[in-house]
Amino acid sequence: MTAAVVETAMAKVNLALHVTGRREDGYHLLDSLVAFAATGDRVSLRAGPMSLQIDGPFARGLEADSGNLCWRAAELAGASVAISLEKNLPVASGIGGGSADAAAVLRGLERMGHSRPEGIDRLGADIPVCMLSQPARMQGIGEIVTPLSGLPRVSAVLVNPGHEISTPAVFRALTSRDNAPLGAIPSWSDLAALIGWLRQTRNDLEPAARDILPLISQVLAALEQNGAGLARMSGSGATCFGLFESDAQARKAAAALSRHGWWAEATELVPSQRGR
Ligand SMILES: C[C@](O)(CO)[C@H](O)COP(=O)(O)OP(=O)(O)OC[C@H]1O[C@@H](n2ccc(N)nc2=O)[C@H](O)[C@@H]1O
């Protein structure tokens, strides 16, 4: 058997997410500071007839068919490939799972000699930033991605309380859609500087998501009670993240949060590559 090409589909974390307008087609204009956590799904590709197999803790409920974003990504690239997906991230949870998987398939196919197809953003607004999988500013409806040089390594915890949230439902529930953009994005020398800056920003989707799923407020409070320097929701939820001073503190908090029956994972936010 030929060796598999393996790619990690890292979890996307919207550290800040401002909704700055709405296009005529209903899509929203965003301005978001995006980081990636060193945890995610695992995508393995082998040459062979088109197929998809899914396992892992969150495989249940996902159909391994042509509707899956992994399959659709391969189809868009005109590739026939055997895909194996280890689903470690909760589904429909604001950390880009499906988009990260599709981007991982496209990156793997590039390593196998396929070229990047046109129109990858049509598979999902988060796909362009997930292709990069590095700290970035995301604008437009997600198609404008600018790599950022100033993000330090940060200890973090991701927490999901086990309820899926519909992204369109959260956008529909917004009461304000013309908010100020993020402004100039600086470099941060350490966690305190990053948190100081983030406190002047928001996730504009958080109030609407908290109304739809009040449990999100409990998750955020529990992160703060367990020592997070900053706790916020990612994307359209319901996954929340906490930023911590050390890996040991993050691990301790994740252990405490998982006792609620929630998915809680201690991880790190991948820093900007040096020299970028
Ligand atoms: C909210 C974010 O998670 C922030 O990173 C993403 O923008 C959502 O990305 P995604 O899940 O890949 O979103 P898509 O699958 O493209 O869109 C799902 C639905 O969300 C709404 N949507 C999404 C992105 C965007 N910029 N404006 C929107 O209004 C639209 O109703 C769309 O039909």
Ligand SMILES: Nc1ncnc2c1ncn2[C@@H]1O[C@H](COP(=O)(O)OP(=O)(O)OP(=O)(O)O)[C@@H](O)[C@H]1O
């Ligand atoms: N490989 C996949 N992994 C997860 N969801 C998938 C996948 N393929 C298709 N889907 C579908 O896509 C929908 C959105 O799932 P996903 O996990 O990408 O959402 P999300 O985490 O809210 O993303 P975002 O942060 O981009 O809003 C789900 O309802 C799911 O059925």
